[in-house]
Amino acid sequence: MAGRTVEFALSTPVLDQHGRVSQAPLGAPSQGEDDLHGEHMLINIGPQHPATHGVLRLVIELDGERVVRVIPHIGYLHSGFEKLGEYRHYNQIVPLTDRTDYLSPMANNVGLALAAEKLMGITITERCQVLRVIACEMSRIISHLVWLGTTGIDLGAFTPFLWSFQQRERIYDLQESWTGARLTTSLTRVGGMMADVPEGWEAGLREFCRTFPTTLREVDTMFTRNAIWIGRTQGVGVMSAADAINYSLSGPMLRASGVPFDVRKDRPYLGYETYDFDVPVGEHGDIYDRYRVRLEEMWQSTRILEQALDRLAKLAGAPLNVSDARVILPSKSQAMSDMESMIHHFKQVMEGVKAPPGEAYLPIENPKGELGYYFVADGTAKPVRWRIRPPSFINLAALPTLCVGALLSDVIAINASVDIVMGEIDR
């Protein structure tokens, strides 16, 4: 029988009578691999790679297993949304926002409508505000659930992915019965909403708010004190508070580094200052803190949803859209029977809603971070410039810095922790 090398905890190899190694010491050899000689290696990941969360390409320079440099390549999904927006009426831009951050389409719709309303000086109704808060917080939950599930998979945990996608499906069902679409919701219009919630819909959301925390508790049990999860996430991809500000990070990325900035609290919109909720803030700025921040945000979103549902019940029968015939389309029956309404209908459809010359920037707290829409108008119904301030584009720009010195396997974890969506990055 040929002698077989057996791994054994010894400091020196044991030789057999022929002088061959029979027992080799455990642990890393004292010098590096012979064939590398300290040469750097170039690794290409993507654009088609499941762990890059879309069509992101990373070119990584490695010294052994350590990352020396990361060069991200983006633009594979570039669709020219900002250019397209210059050729469309304000309401026609809403469908484009569905397709930017396609993991939270309803929140994007809300941001766009708010920016256009700021530009035009329109004050929306209270019921509309409450419904938009519900749309934003539902989006936050589904976006964070996708983040949680996919990040778990990237780090080798499959079960929470199934749990989170099960819950996400429940919100998608609600979203579908409200807007008619799972993804391309196009929920808002300038001055109001595309549709009110259907009858009995609130009960479904209440049921979700009641049962969803069970999943959050399960995830918490599975991850928060899990040795593997902690080992892969704590102290990895660290960014200090000062750096996070300097790199213009926003959303959970910024707050995990210990900067307590949340647009909902610091630049309130939709009456967020009247809701009772907390903003979780991390202190280490690593992947683990980003996970804790996002998990806690889902709890807080559930709280906001419950408060919004209470308000919605009090506002039953209240008007949803502003009563301005230049902005909101008249009902079909009015347009077909009343001359004036028909003219308004015609002018709105053919000419669009006109914005006075001026410009407005409006940020909202999206799941990924600060989403801002910047409009420049010249008095026509189409914007001169429509700029999206894309949170995950700016957060991703910090990836090369976060990854330097980390292990190759950590690049996957760090990239997952940024929570990117390529539709928004490439626009």
Next chain:
Amino acid sequence: MSEHPSVAALRARFGAGLAAVSESCGDVIARVESGRAHEIFTWLRDDPAQAYDYLVDVTAVEYRDPELPLEVVWQLRSLPHARDLRVKVALDKAGPLEVPSVYDLWRGADWLEREVYDMFGISFAGHPDLRRILMWETYHEGHPLRKDFPLRGHFSRAEQTRQALAANPEAHYSIEELSIAESYDDLPAEMRARLAHGERGAV
């Protein structure tokens, strides 16, 4: 409404460097001279009474009226003072399209300035790595967000497809990547020579 505190301070300190101040939809806009822009940004960031430590966005605007200049727009935010300020620099289209980079002040400007360069053709003096970001590096059709760029591009869909299929694969790697470590020496001599000339295959 009282004047934005930073505007008053800017006027007192820089005088004519602050070209104009306006307000639109509640947002305050300070227009500054391009030549003094970097000095003004440094002061806005470092002066404790201003402390604009957060760069929200960098973008540019081209108006439909071809006579109007291009504008570069910086959205600044002071986290300590809970204040926002929009700063603009006007660029005459006849002159060089260049403004100072704020990369040295806010690292968040890195990709934002690259995007403005890519989409508008505006250069940022002092940016260490100013190259296209959303379009590929060998893209020759121009800068898509300029008003003289047609919505559907300069070429037909068929021509764009033909060009994409005819492109050399190495065109998708930058010189920087191909020259990393030893891999550059492993390339065929002919390709190295072409790279040395800055050629990366026609796209």
